[in-house]
Amino acid sequence: MPGWRSRRPPDLWETAHTPAVIAVDEQLGALLIEAVEPGTPLDVSAVYPTVESVAGLVTSLHAGGRRDRAYPSVAQRIGYLFDSSATLYDRNPDLLAVVPTSFYECGRARAIRLARHDVSAVLLHGDLTPGNIMDGGAERGLVAIIPLRALATPPSTPSI
Secondary structure (H helix, E strand, C coil), X not given: CCCCECCCCCCCCCCCCCCCEEEEECCCCEEEECCCXXXXXXXXXXCCCCHHHHHHHXXXXXXXXXXXXXXXXXXXHXXXXXXXXXXXXXXXXXXXXXXXXXXXXXXXXXXXXXXCCCCCCEEECCCCCHHHEEECHHHHCEEECCCCCEEXXXXXXXXX
């Protein structure tokens, strides 16, 4: 496999709830990961996970993640998401009637204020959706794939 190096990137999680990285191709920006069995994504599964299994997954990701200040903060990620989503107004002017820009900007300000609490940061998955969570079987539990890593405050953040 040209370009592939067998190594585990130092910035991934150290937990059974993420797949092991077998090889990396930095030029392609690709990872070859271990197979997850049975590997059914939650968005197509007929079985709903328990609250305890989801809590175990999130706790494991927070505790097992390597914090690297090179990752964007949640405030930076929020800024990016709001900036990129603002283009929807250009593409669909009728959106103003549904979500006025003043409401949109109020939401941005609240999200950034919530993200700026000065507490110890944890590594977030960044895209923890049912399509990115797989069934890892009875022993392993839920497995998170395809992270968009960011640093953020733990989930006990006060409301705005």
